[in-house]
Amino acid sequence: MLLCLFLLLAHILGEFRNRDSSLLEAAASTHHLIHLMASFSPFFPGLTDGDTISPDQDQLTGTEGKSVTMKCNYQTDESYIYLYWYKHDSDLRAPQFILWKRAKGSTDEHIPNKRYESRTTDTSTELIIRELTLADTALYYCAIDTQ
Template sequence: FALLINYVVCQLFFFCNTESLLIKEGEPVTLKCSYDSTSSLVLLYWYRQHPNRALQFILYKAAPSSSAEHIPDSRFTSTTTSSSTELRVRELRLADTALYYCALQVGAQWQNNTINITCRPTL
């Protein structure tokens, strides 16, 4: 079986388009989002949305000055730096077919108009 992984590519936060990636069931996939921020505390979130369903929280991880994280499902891992976040899904399942989003929170305030995010999948 093959899974269709959709991911969102955003530039200047306001311009987004969706791209697709076809991957075999049981294989891993890594989705990467790059960002620009001068904040010393950035919280990076990953969500997914199945067709006709609400957003589903996957994880969050802080960067670069904090090790805070919350990752409920052990099939998901995340690596963060001061300029990027990666979501790695091991052993893809058919139920992983969804649209994936990364989101960024700077400090205690959302900074929607100052973030440049680009997402790219890597196998």
């Protein structure tokens, strides 16, 4: 009886696949989407009253194997700035450091994992993640430090 049910199910699925393979492909491809969220972080006590940082978009979706770019806009009168990115993928542990990069004319940076890249301007910081995997699904924080 169990073998008959299995064969019947296999036959039905085979017929469905033959009739509408594009629907199955579309459904399968949704499993390869990576959901990313960005937020600002008030981690650093060196900020002054006029310093702000906030994400350009609250949520992004990327495709496995492709690249995605997240952006945060910031405002400060300071000229000695560090911009940070963190990844928070579990409520059971603290956000994990990804990178820091200087801005406003400096090229100093520390990026341990070369899948990540950062671009900065006088008003924004970007985090580029290459070759997305499902493990990249997380909440990402951008932060500014004006030491």
